[in-house]
Amino acid sequence: MRESMNQSSDPDQDIAQQPPAEAVEAAGEDLISSADRAYKIIEARIVQLKYPPGHALSEHQLSRELGISRTPVREAFRRLAVEQLVEILPRKGAFVTEIKINQYLHLLDLRQQLETFMAVRAAKRATPQQRQAMATLAQELRDGIMEPEQAIFVFADRAYKDILVEASRNPFVGGIIAPMHALSRRFWYYYRDQWTEGEAEVAIKRHLALMDAVAIGDEAATHTAVQNLFSYLEGFARRIMDSEYKI
Numbered sequence: 001m002r003e004s005m006n007q008s009s010d011p012d013q014d015i016a017q018q019p020p021a022e023a024v025e026a027a028g029e030d031l032i033s034s035a036d037r038a039y040k041i042i043e044a045r046i047v048q049l050k051y052p053p054g055h056a057l058s059e060h061q062l063s064r065e066l067g068i069s070r071t072p073v074r075e076a077f078r079r080l081a082v083e084q085l086v087e088i089l090p091r092k093g094a095f096v097t098e099i100k101i102n103q104y105l106h107l108l109d110l111r112q113q114l115e116t117f118m119a120v121r122a123a124k125r126a127t128p129q130q131r132q133a134m135a136t137l138a139q140e141l142r143d144g145i146m147e148p149e150q151a152i153f154v155f156a157d158r159a160y161k162d163i164l165v166e167a168s169r170n171p172f173v174g175g176i177i178a179p180m181h182a183l184s185r186r187f188w189y190y191y192r193d194q195w196t197e198g199e200a201e202v203a204i205k206r207h208l209a210l211m212d213a214v215a216i217g218d219e220a221a222t223h224t225a226v227q228n229l230f231s232y233l234e235g236f237a238r239r240i241m242d243s244e245y246k247i
Contacts, residue, residue, distance in 0.1 A: 053097065085182060101237055121169065134163050167214070194243070
């Protein structure tokens with residue numbers, strides 16, 4: 001709590017009243033933490049379609065809702081724009097980007113190359129603990145403790161973020177792949193109503209093959225599993241493209 005009612009309620013003004021060196025440090029820490037928090041919240045809402053494609057994002061409204069100044073919200077918008085989840089138009093504002101299947105196919109092409117590298121490295125370099133974690137995750141997926149649709153978004157995402165990225169032991173791969181996963185998850189949320197019967201089960205089987213291969217350290221099987229997974233993902237996207245452009 002603040003010690004005096006005369007102090008400003010605006011954190012930007014509070015920082016300005018501090019000595020120069022302390023102000024710089026405080027501003028840096030506050031902006032980083034606030035901008036990161038704003039980024040994570042806005043990204044989740046975009047991916048889960050709470051902010052649908054074309055939705056206008058209000059810097060003022062979000063700053064009030066999140067209880068932060070507008071500067072970190074603006075920084076979050078810029079970061080999301082770099083990751084192609086937000087488009088910033090001069091004199092108009094920030095908008096959630098549209099979902100375009102042809103762009104998603106380009107994304108898959110790049111993801112396939114990067115994730116082949118990541119997964120094969122993980123199969124080779126994973127620690128015994130990481131292999132066990134992957135095996136446990138695969139077993140939970142097989143046990144069906146969640147509905148198949150939910151499992152895809154929860155388990156598969158956890159497998160990539162928490163195990164494969166770390167096990168690859170490459171400090172750059174996580175930061176490169178994370179925004180691609182966000183775009184991909186949004187695509188799946190958007191087109192989930194076009195899943196055919198058993199679609200989720202097929203996707204789970206492809207993920208399981210990858211998890212199993214990494215868990216036992218089979219690099220060749222891991223490589224094959226990644227190719228099969230992306231073959232399925234591309235096939236799903238092209239099926240949607242065909243249906244949308246059908247005359």
